[in-house]
Amino acid sequence: MAESKPRMIFLGPQHPGAPGNVAFKVWLKGEKVVKAELVPGFLHRGFEKMMENRWWEVDVVLSPRYCVEDPDNFELAYVLAVEDLFGVEAPEKAKVVRTIVAEMSRIQSHLFWLMHMGGATGARYIPGWAMAAREEILKWYDYVTGHRIYHHYMTPGGIRWNIPKDFKEVTLRALNKVMPIVKDIEDAFINNRILRARTEGIGVVKGYVAVQLNATGPTLRAAGIKYDVRKVDPYEAYRDVDFEIPTGTEGDAHDRIVVRIREIYQSKRIIEQLVERVKPEDLNYRVKMPLLPPPSLPWPAVARHGEGMSRVEAARGEAMVHVVGIKDRKPYRVKLITPSMPLLTTVMDYIIEHEDITIADLPIIVMSLDPCPPDIDR
Amino acid sequence: MSVAEGHAEGKDEVLELIRRSLPPGKFKEVVATRWPRRYIVFIDAWALRPVMEALKVAGFDRFIAIEAIDWYNIEPVFELLYYVESVKLGGPLVIVRTKIPRNNPEIDTIRDIYPLAHWQEIENYEFFGIRFRGHPDLRLWILEDNWEGPPPLRKDFDTVKYVLETYYGGKKWERPVKRREPPPPRGEE
Numbered sequence: 001m002a003e004s005k006p007r008m009i010f011l012g013p014q015h016p017g018a019p020g021n022v023a024f025k026v027w028l029k030g031e032k033v034v035k036a037e038l039v040p041g042f043l044h045r046g047f048e049k050m051m052e053n054r055w056w057e058v059d060v061v062l063s064p065r066y067c068v069e070d071p072d073n074f075e076l077a078y079v080l081a082v083e084d085l086f087g088v089e090a091p092e093k094a095k096v097v098r099t100i101v102a103e104m105s106r107i108q109s110h111l112f113w114l115m116h117m118g119g120a121t122g123a124r125y126i127p128g129w130a131m132a133a134r135e136e137i138l139k140w141y142d143y144v145t146g147h148r149i150y151h152h153y154m155t156p157g158g159i160r161w162n163i164p165k166d167f168k169e170v171t172l173r174a175l176n177k178v179m180p181i182v183k184d185i186e187d188a189f190i191n192n193r194i195l196r197a198r199t200e201g202i203g204v205v206k207g208y209v210a211v212q213l214n215a216t217g218p219t220l221r222a223a224g225i226k227y228d229v230r231k232v233d234p235y236e237a238y239r240d241v242d243f244e245i246p247t248g249t250e251g252d253a254h255d256r257i258v259v260r261i262r263e264i265y266q267s268k269r270i271i272e273q274l275v276e277r278v279k280p281e282d283l284n285y286r287v288k289m290p291l292l293p294p295p296s297l298p299w300p301a302v303a304r305h306g307e308g309m310s311r312v313e314a315a316r317g318e319a320m321v322h323v324v325g326i327k328d329r330k331p332y333r334v335k336l337i338t339p340s341m342p343l344l345t346t347v348m349d350y351i352i353e354h355e356d357i358t359i360a361d362l363p364i365i366v367m368s369l370d371p372c373p374p375d376i377d378r
Numbered sequence: 379m380s381v382a383e384g385h386a387e388g389k390d391e392v393l394e395l396i397r398r399s400l401p402p403g404k405f406k407e408v409v410a411t412r413w414p415r416r417y418i419v420f421i422d423a424w425a426l427r428p429v430m431e432a433l434k435v436a437g438f439d440r441f442i443a444i445e446a447i448d449w450y451n452i453e454p455v456f457e458l459l460y461y462v463e464s465v466k467l468g469g470p471l472v473i474v475r476t477k478i479p480r481n482n483p484e485i486d487t488i489r490d491i492y493p494l495a496h497w498q499e500i501e502n503y504e505f506f507g508i509r510f511r512g513h514p515d516l517r518l519w520i521l522e523d524n525w526e527g528p529p530p531l532r533k534d535f536d537t538v539k540y541v542l543e544t545y546y547g548g549k550k551w552e553r554p555v556k557r558r559e560p561p562p563p564r565g566e567e
Contacts, residue, residue, distance in 0.1 A: 041520040048505075049531055084413075211465045214441045214494035225465060232469030233415065309413060311471070320461070324447060335445040337461065346493045377520055 006034045011362065013042050019116060019366055022344070022373035031358040038344045044377035051334040056082055057156060057289070059331065063321075064150050066336065067372045069112045071150050072105035073314035074321075074336075074375075080235060081321040082156040085293050085308025091284045094158035096274050099237040100171065101145070101153055102312075103267040103274075107178065108137040109315035110260045113370045114185060117257060120363040121198055126189055133181040140174040158286030165280045172275065175268055182264055190257060199253040203351050203365040206251035213346040216339050217317025218263065219369055222248035222255040229313035243270050253368035260370070293325035316340055316372055338375035392470045393417060399436035401428050416471045423458075423476045423485050430460065430474065430488045438462040438472055441492035444499065446506045450533035454480040456508060462492075478508070487513040505531040 012023035023039040047066055051059045063078035064071030076098055083090060090098075111134040118126025138148045144163060145153035153160055164170065189195060205215065210223035220227055228245045230238045246262035248255030293306045306325040311318065317339030324333040344366070351357070351365055393410050396417055400408070404425035409418050421429050442461035449455050460474040478485050487510040489496035499510040500519045507529035510516065518525060527544070528535050542548060 039522070041522055041524065044520050044524075046530060046537075049537060053537070208439075211439045212493070214492060216440070220465075227465050227469070229469070233471075309416070318442070318463075320442065322445060322459070326452070333447050335443075335459075337443040337445070341497055342494050345497045 004029060019371050020373045022376070026359065026362065028359060033352055033357045033359060033362055036348060036352055036362065038348070040373065040376045042377065043374040047378045048334055048336060052331055055329050056331060059334065060155055061152050066338070066374045066378050068149065068374070069372055070105050070109035070315040072102045073312055074319055075152070075154050076102050076236070077310045077312045077319050077321040079154045079156050080310035080312065081308040081323045083308070084310060085306055085323050085325050086156065086289060087294055088157055088287060088289055090158045091287060093278055093282050093285045095236045096278050097159050097163060097285070098154050100271050100274050101151070103270050104137055104140065106315045107264050107267050108134045110264050113260065116367045118189065120367040121195055123189060123192070123195065126185060129181055129185055133178045136174050136177045140170060143170055155286070157289040162283065162285055163278060163280050167278060167280055168275050171271065175271060179268060182261065186261055190261060196254060199257065199364060199368065201252050202355070202361055203253040203368055204251050204355065205347055205350065209350070210251065213350055214342045215347050216342065218256055218259045219343060219347060220317070221245060222259045223251040224249055229311055229318050233311055235310070235312060237274055241270050241273050253364055256368045291329060292327055314339060316370055336378055338378065340371040340373065340375045343369040343371045344376065392467065395436060396472065400432050404428050415469060416473070419472060419474045421474060421476050423478050426476060427486050427488060430491050433462055433472060433474070434491055437466040438464045440465050441494045444495065444502050446502050446508060448506065448531070448533045456480055456483050456506060458485065483508040484511055486511050489513060505529055507532065
């Protein structure tokens with residue numbers, strides 16, 4: 001028989017196994033995946049250009065919108081960059097509250113991902129459980145910030161309004177409702193024999209290879225590399241909080257699941273430590289921001305222009321924002337550096353090149369990397 | 379606030395490492411910034427490849443992104459910022475900054491040094507029109523099938539003007555609907 005030619009099919013953007021608004025061109029030989037190419041751009045809205053045409057404080061509203069699942073960490077990145085440029089430091093209370101909000105965002109992002117992961121592996125009960133747990137966090141957000149999905153609770157100089165009087169009780173109550181469900185998911189899903197058979201030894205990115213592929217976040221940590229921006233370059237209240245960085249050993253899809261579940265427990269630990277330190281009666285939660293950034297120094301010394309930068313650990317990995325301001329009400333340039341691009345390009349290419357993957361494995365691998373496609377498009 | 383303010387006090391080992399490992403004569407300046415453990419290397423565009431290779435050997439192993447800034451009215455250049463960090467050394471970050479002329483934006487590719495640079499270069503090609511010499515696959519990627527205008531993130535591109543000219547009563551207003559050719563009749567050969 002003659003050698004058959006690879007056949008190209010589209011996976012996504014509406015496929016249930018695709019992680020969101022992104023497609024893959026997949027070349028198949030029989031059932032075996034020969035090559036997969038990313039087709040991004042379904043959710044490109046030109047955030048960087050939009051932010052150049054709006055005021056500094058208005059851009060806060062745009063800053064979280066390129067990732068539905070994990071909005072607050074990206075919002076925090078933008079707010080920190082603007083504060084850095086203006087030379088303003090937020091009060092201690094604002095820093096602590098922002099850290100709590102960002103950690104809650106990490107938990108809800110991981111729960112959202114658990115829903116996808118359950119869907120990709122065919123464990124139909126997991127999505128319901130995970131979304132029920134996420135709903136508790138959304139209710140908490142609704143109570144504290146006034147919004148469910150995009151919160152805009154942080155603002156350059158602090159937080160937008162004071163926390164409610166029963167902040168501590170509400171937060172702990174929300175966590176107490178979420179954590180039993182996480183424990184249930186752990187018992188029913190993580191050690192499940194069928195899940196292990198489908199995820200162990202699949203999608204292996206192990207050891208230093210992950211760094212060479214420029215991967216970041218839980219993918220890097222599941223590969224066994226202890227690297228977390230919250231530890232290596234601490235920001236906000238992470239300096240004086242006690243937590244661990246969970247790492248994997250094998251670097252396969254199952255390790256990535258385990259690492260994320262353990263990260264939920266660490267986030268809970270961080271929130272429980274911080275919630276003791278905020279007091280609703282303390283009214284020093286925001287400082288006034290100047291309207292214009294400080295005057296820039298004379299040209300042509302390039303780096304002497306006003307610049308602000310921030311570096312945060314979002315749920316998917318390291319996110320950075322770089323803002324450039326000339327003396328204007330609007331930013332001159334905002335660069336959003338987001339974590340998902342390496343996961344779906346270099347890491348995916350590496351996995352497909354080094355493993356025998358069938359089309360049924362592909363959704364599991366893509367979902368276990370947990371990309372957020374809109375942050376590739378921006 | 380300016381970046382180069384507040385040089386780190388005392389001896390900075392990573393700064394010394396960067397100075398020592400970069401090829402002499404190929405960089406202009408290495409500075410510690412006011413951000414702790416973040417450094418800037420100023421270079422000329424022709425020295426990009428040797429500098430990035432030296433940084434990779436020195437342990438700056440994770441490539442993060444390429445950023446382009448269009449200094450349109452202030453100076454006719456694109457400024458390129460290459461972000462690399464070191465997982466091996468525990469987190470220091472280096473930004474390599476260079477400028478290329480705005481009327482002929484061309485620079486060497488580094489896609490063989492860091493794999494992610496391949497995709498970052500495509501992104502900068504489509505949004506700024508910067509050509510990367512030696513890159514085999516410069517094309518529209520995020521804007522694929524969807525864009526016919528100039529590179530949209532350049533400062534001289536006015537979004538509102540373009541939209542009004544093109545869509546609302548403009549070139550693409552009430553454009554004729556492309557109909558498919560009817561399939562050839564079957565069976566009669």
